Amino acid sequence: MALEKQTMESIPKHGEETHTHDHTRYYIGTIIALFVLTAITVFVAGIDFGSNFVNLMIAMxxxxxxxxxxxxxxxxxxxxxGMNAIVFLSSIFFVGVFMVFTFLDINTRVHVEPAGPSEPGASAGYEPIPMPMYVGKTPAAEGEAAAAPAEGEQVATPAEGGAAQN
Amino acid sequence: MAEVSTQTQQATASHHEELNYLNENRGVKSWLLTVDHKRIGVMYFWTIMTMFFVGGVLALVLRTELLTPKRLLVDAQVYNQLFTLHGAIMTFLVLVPLIPATLGNFAMPIMLGAKDVAFPRLNLASYYIYVVGALMAVAAILGGGLDTGWTFYTPYSSTTSGGVGIMTMAAFVLGFSSILTGVNFIATIHKLRAPGMSWYNMPLFIWGMYATSLIQVLATPVIGITMVLLLMERIFQVGIFDANLGGDPVLFQHFFWFYSHPVVYIMILPGMAIISEVIPTFSQKTIFGYKPIAWSSVGIAVVGFLVWGHHLFVSGQSEFAAAVFSFITFLVAIPSGIKIWNWMATMYRGSISLKAPMLYAISFLLLFGIGGLTGLFLGALAVDVHLHDTYFIVAHFHYVMMGGTLIAFFAGVHYWWPKIYGRMYNEYWASIACLLVFLGFNGTFLPQFILGARGMPRRYYNYLDQFQPLHVASTIGSYILALGLVIMAVVLIAPLFRKRYDAPNNPWGAASLEWTVSSPAPTHNFHHDPVITHGPYDFKAARAAEKAGAHA
Amino acid sequence: MSDIAIPVGGQGGEHSAHSHPKFLQHHFHTAQQQFEASKLGMWLFLVTEILLFSGLFLGYFILQSKHPQAFIEAHHHLDRNLGLINTLVLLVSSFTMVMAVQSAALSKTKATLAFLYTTFTLGGVFMVIKYFEYSHKIHDGLLPGSLFSYAGAAVPGEYLFFSMYFMMTGVHGIHIIAGMGVIAYLIYRTHKGDYSSEYYTPVDLTGLYWHLVDLIWIYLFPLLYLVS
Structure with a gap:
């Protein structure tokens, strides 16, 4: 129709674009580099760089x-x-925002978690309060599990079902 | 104005027999399988309006129940479910898709000079995904309801029975629909602009849509994974959000608000985008400060990602994080303020005509002004501790969401209605409806500010006797608001029964591209590829071009 | 993605036959414009994928920082060798995928098919290995949350690791399966001879997706198998 004719004069083909060049040598180089880096990751994982955080950061x-x-x-x-690169990098930026601000909260909190019946110092160490189903299974958990029967009951129904099956 | 209407009358005479997107293909199938962005916009419009009606009726039931501190209509459990449904429907099913999916879908490609959005079939898919999500939400209601509030906070949401699971999945599915719209719009704006349509030649509506789409693409996936995690927590007690299992319930709030705070900008930015069209057109004056308005939309979108923690001020978030979030929250006021001042400067010494869209736009300025400024109170840490979870919050976000987004939407609907349906509505009754909506809205929510400041907590079924007068005032206000909305609906729907398309191409003397095509728009938008010769707010040039066109 | 592949019929979009390639949709002026729009759309979609996974990664980091000991103990139950093999499998599959894209772009249909089949197979190998890993965990009761029933847990909270392990690899696995589905479709279309240097957008876009899934695994492997 009339409206089509005006616009259909020339249709550039993909063939004129850059990415139809033969890039095989780049790809082979990339895959080799990836193999080498994978080996490095596995090797480095065996080394302790001092703290859990540093180890994690090096792996990342x-x-x-x-x-x-x-x-x-x-x-x-x-x-x-360039636009596609900006789009991609923006995702990295916002993932960063998400993580940094969440950790900003998590890492600066004053911990008011209940100390429980165990020694007062223990509560600060992020020891997880075990699940209700642990009760009677791991000796270490017994004492603490008994401390939270009230919360336990709320969550327990499905959890206990799971425990019963076992 | 008189000059404009006489010449557009002439144009009317010849175009009403022409084929347009409404009558070129007929039958239900031609609608259900359409990939035409205009038809998809219209389908979205009626579907969302249905959900809005449901949410609105729920609101009226809630307000009626609150007439007295004791039981009037429903008991406490049902009340909890009703306000959850009202919130979930209004946010996920109405406000999020409201403007981009309806008016954005309809108008944006025409405004760009394009024949369609970049991915028409994804556009249709997004509609059906929305419908599926809406049906799942309905299923959640029927399957036991849910009483968590629309925010689904853990640990309550991960332990309570009822339809939380399916509702979270509904939110997940609706997110997909939202993402598809966002991806589509960004690609369209980048790649489908007509020759001569540079970035700074785009109507500001497009800039608003662009900023909105950015948020849709960047934030929505996070609510998706949050809902999946919540579901896993419910089914397997995976522990991530449960302190009892070694997780962190406040983490859920971080996840949730990383999406849900930006999402309020998904709601308000398109509203601002509409206002940026309506105000210059009805002031017949070039927009004041085009670039600041355009970039402040993008600014709001970006800064909006950095402030979610202000929802967590009393949730056990660290004080340091709270102070940081509080500070950044104030920054959002800057781009919003830029917009408000630029709109007012646009109106200054313009030739203002108080047609219905303009009345809604002015209502928006007042109501959004109140909503925005009360937001500053709430962004202040110490004040928020007092006002958190009170009716003050309820009033604040209704002023922003309803007074802002919905009122702007109504402005947009009245503005583009002639282009959508090709018929003019009754201006007088439209103005009456607007007045009632404005009065009713303030009647409903102004008392709630006072209630909240005095300590009335939100989401409570009953209350102290001393709060009753204000509750009664609020309820009466809501009835007036409902009356106004009903009149508005009648005013808009009544002309659709007229056979003849009587709307001129450009009833408001606007200067952007969609007003150069016939009303209703032709199926392929343009008979000839448009070439942009003047800016979107160059009313003089638009008048000249129209005159030249009429004589030719 | 297939949205981009097929021209839209109906809806009054009668195109005159002249010089209008059948893959070009009516609202695009040129094939170049359509290709660029599709590509931008795909990158935007990848952004949503990255943010989707970011929630899982953040959850992992937070639980790991709260319970480092439990995570270290728990990850010993994973088979590092299988994880390594799967990493290599995915990396190679990424290589074959990019070769498939290049072959399509150069109209080498036979090579395209060969590379697509290889990629599909490698995806399958990955899932089979994953299946053996999963069944081993299920057998031992090393499961997320309330399903965790492993008796010999040394540190309380190991179930948190397995919660994250199953959710992260699960979501990733779903993406692999989806990708294999799309590749199967590409194989079908390539057999029909639909792709050439003129038009190979679907192959290109699927490639991008497949690499992203590979990229996610590059992070998952050290986090899950190599915690120290």
């Missing part, structure tokens, strides 16, 4: 290098339009 850093390789080469971001 290596994973991020690997992820960057995937994004840049396999996902073509290296050859892409």
């Amino acid at each position: 850093a290596i994973a991020t290098v690997k992820a960057s390789l995937v994004v840049l080469f396999f996902m073509h971001l290296r050859w892409e339009k």
Whole structure:
């Protein structure tokens, strides 16, 4: 129809675009690098860098290098339009916001968790109050489980069902 | 105005026999399987209005029950379920999709000079996913109801019986619908603008839609995974949100509000977007401060992600985090303030015509002003401790959500109605309806500010006798509001029974693209690819172009 | 994704036959414009996927920081070798996927098919290994939350690790299965000869999705199998 004709004069083909070049050598390089980095991850996991947090951060850093390789080469971001890169990086930014602000709360809280019947110092150490179904199973849990019968009852119905099956 | 209407009369005479998107294809199937963004917008409109009606009736039942401190209609358990349903329906099923899915779907592609959105079939899919989500919500109501409030806070929500599980899944499904709309709109705005439609030539409505879509894409997935985690917590007691099992119930609130605070900007930004169209048009004056308004939308979208913790001030969040969140909360006032001042500067010395859309727009300025400013009180830590979970909060967010979003939506509906259905409504009765809505709304929620400041807690079934006069006033206000809404519905629906399309192409003398096509819009929006020659608020150029078109 | 693949018929969209490729939808002016819009749409979708998983990762980090000992103890129950094999399987599948995209872009239909079949198979291998891991856990009662019934738990709270393990790998596994479904569809369409250098958008977009799923696993592997 008339409205189509005006616009259909020239249709550029995909063939003119950059990403139809043969990139095989990049891909092979990427996969080799990923294998090497995987080996490094496994190797580094055996080393204790001092704290749980540092270990985690090192593992995450290596994973991020690997992820960057995937994004840049396999996902073509290296050859892409800038907008797609902005879109992708924005997700990283907002994931960061989500995590940083949540941890901002979690890490600066004054802990008012109930001390329970055990020694007062123990409560500060994030020891989990065990599930009701633990009762009688792990000796360590017994004492504390008895401390919270009130909450236990609320949650217990399905949980106890699970325990009964076992 | 007189000049405009005479020349548009001439145009009317010739176009009403033309085929348009309403009559080119007929039959139920042509609607249900359509990929036309206008028809999808219209289907969304009627579906959402149905849900709005349900939510509104629930609100009236609640208000009636609150006439007395004792039982009047329903007992306490039912009351809890009713306010949960009212909240869940109004947020998830009405306010979130309200403007983008209806008016956005209808108007945005035409305003860009495009023939459709980028992914028409995903657009239709998003509609059906919405319907499925709505049906699941209904199933949750029938399957035992839920009484957690629309916020589903743990640990209550992970232990209470009833329809919480299916309702959370409904929220998950509705999120998909929302994401599809967002992805679609962003791709459309980036890739389908007509020649000459630069970013700063876009109507501000589009900027608002763009900012909204950003939030939809970035925030909605988090509510999806939150709902999945809550469901797992309910079924398997996975422990993540249960302090008893070593988890953290406040973590749920973080997850929930990471989505649900930005989501209030999903609600209000499109409202602001509509106001940015209506005010210049009915002032016949170029918008004051185009770029600040455009970028403040994006600014609100981004800053909106950094403030969710102000919902957790009394939830056991750390004081340090609370102070940080409180500070950032105040920052949101800056872009909002920029918008308000620019709108008022636009009206200043304009030739204002008080047609129904403009009346709603002015109502919006007043009501959103109150809602926004009371939000500042609540953003202040110490004040919030006093006002948290009182009727003050209830009044505040109704001023923003209803006084802001819904009133702006009504402005938009009155504004685009001639383009959607090709018929003019009765201006006089539309104004009466607007007046009643405005008065009724203030009658309902102003007393609630006072109630809240005096300590009336929200979500309570009964209350102290001393609160009764204000509750009665609020209930009477809600009846007036309901009357206004009913009149508005009649005013809008009555013209649809007229056979003839009597609306001119450009009844308001607006300057953006959608008013250059016939009313109702043609199936493919444009017979010739539009070329943008003047800005969206260049009314002089638009008048000249229209005159030239009429003579040609 | 298939939305982008097929032209919209009906709705009064009668196109005259002239020079209008059948994959070009009526509201796009050029194939280039359609391709770019689809690509942007896919990247936006990937953003939603990343944020979806971010909730699980944040949950993991918080529970892990609260119960580091329980997480370390619990992860010993996972088989590190199987995790490593699965990592390599997914990485290779990403490689074959990107080769499939390139082959499609260069109109090498036979190579495209070969690479798509390989990718599909590797996805299947991943799921089979996952199945053996899962059944081993289920047998031992190393399960999330209230289902946890492993008698020899050394530290209370190990069920939290398995809650996260099953939810994270579960959601990831669902994505793998979905991806395999789409790849199967691509194989079908490639057999029909629908893709060439002129039009291979669905292959390209599926590739992006598949790499993202791989990328998520790159983070899951050290978090779940290598906690120290």
